[in-house]
Amino acid sequence: MSGGQLPRWVDLGLIPFLNLSAAFLVSGLVVILIGENPLDAVKVLLWGSLGYAEGFGFTLFYATNFIFTGLAVAVAFHAGLFNIGGEGQAYVGGLGVAFACLALDQYVPWYVTLPFAILGSAAMGAAWAFIPAWLQAKRGSHVVITTIMFNYISFSFMVYLLGNVLKKPGSMQNETRTFEDGGRLPFLNDVFPSFGFGYAPVNLSLFVALAACVAVWFLIWRTKLGYEIRSFGANATAAVYAGISPVRIIVVTMLISGGLAGMMAINEIMGSQHRLLIDFVTGYGFVGIAVALMGRAHPVGIILAAVLFGMLYQGGAELSFEMPNITRDMIIVIQGLVILFAGALEHMFRPAIVRFFTPSQALAAKEA
């Protein structure tokens, strides 16, 4: 059952489609289990996420987060690394954005602040990924375990910082002061009023995310470093024989991955909340795993998967409003099922499909 036996469209199209269908089918069963009609639910979900401009704006806003965290997981995948720490890296990335905005917002317009915010968030996210990367490269301790540990360390770290250091004086809330205009990205509704995005917080960081997709594509498939990352991911032993330094690839890949996760904070902090606050990541980092799996670690796939998860988030919010039985926890269930079927069980349908696409004589000849 090695690769290459199946036509390309089956490998890249049919199998992911079957996996996703299975995930959504089981989701439908869960909806039936809680006593609602899944078809009605899908209708509400589609209308809520795509049916009107403001809803679509929310979909795009969530999708922006998922593009960043999805790319982060995907880049690490290419080097055979599993960065499960997007959650913590994005959280700490928020510090970089907040430092840039707090320092500059009263003096310069947003387009001057933005590059600093991008650099800051990427630097902080990368810094948070550095120790796990270094431990994996030098000490062989698994990056999955260390990034989980760093997620929890980041939660404590950020609560402490926001509660004791960065808190605005005299406030009970654990958050920084609200940024002035120089620390706020324009909403797309203000840039393109004719689209009618209304109150949707989708903002210019959507374009930063799309630019990041192009950059990742270029990096992975068009540069020497990208080639080394892919070689290392495909066969680490062979890559080392070819003169690729494993320490360098692991550390550099994880820094890029952490940086991308950290950049998620631009959308959330500079684009929407306009202040750094506790728990602003709320699972977007983990969803990045589902997005990367579903998007098969390719930027185009990630954009599609991110929009789909954006639809689930926005449509799910609408759904919990229209059908109160289906709470937002349903989205978490769907994510779990997508990760299960598109990730852990990705080869489940493969043997049957291989049998279907192998002409029976060839099979008989092989067996003989």
Place this chain on the structure above:
Amino acid sequence: MFETIILMMDATIRVSTPLLLACLAGLYSERSGVVDIGLEGKMLGAAFGAGAVAYITANAWLGLLAGISVSVLLSLLHGFASISNRGNQIVSGVAINFLAAGLTALLGQTWFRQGGRTPSLPDGGRFTEIVWPFAEQVRNIPFIGPFYAEVLSGHKILVYVAFLAVPLTWWILFRTRFGLRLRAVGENPAAVDTAGISVVWMRYRAVIACGILCGVAGSYLSIAVGSGFGVNMTAGQGFMALAALIFAKWKPVSAMFTCLLFGFLDAAGTRLQGVEIWLIGEVPLQVFQALPYVLTVVLLAGFIGKAIPPKAAGIPYLKERS
């Protein structure tokens, strides 16, 4: 001062128990070569199952049985994905955590309509404290009396189960044929296969053992310490158990001491909130919360010995290429 120490020890044991159970659960699974980051999800699922059934039946033992069943079912799902389908074990664990977090809250809301919680347990739905003989009579004996009455006596039965599971696990893993094979399957599955033992069946038994212990851990939270299930009530304890497992270098007795240490840090953090310590000043609660993870990372960095996982951990076993 002495009274404080006794109270701290008591609290440490209570907090360590679910960690210890989950840590031993992970021990079985990972020793057999199946990495399990789904401990958290299994505990959460078990806590929900136990809370729901204990509420309906008003019977703590049936609750425990339900908790274990849910956890074992999730274990079998993990096994199906990672043993039978040779999927990525990390991805499967992540999926189980998501599924448990979502399904418990969703079904909890559908069935009980209290925002995902299960209702407060009726009499009989909770495990009660077991008071050891003469606990009250010896309480006044200095030092030993309070220790006996507060620290040893007066815990729920699951606490004793957890601590008895430590020598039992050691014995099973290191003194029985089953244990030898289980460890072998985690180090060199091909050799075990050559000896005519089914790698798949060994690993399935290991994940089932893992499910049972995780089930007890989760049930402890909802029907022994707590009185009913609360949304996301495990709050990362499954991951802390995972950290403890690494810190303990996959050994049962070390696992117990590690869980006691982590439990002590938790108890100390709660106790020392707002207290000035001599020369140090007030230590923020977050330091205690982060310390178990920081210690584990320091260990992984090789500053406190070296943690070497079972050799075949995380690698699906392929019998033959077709």
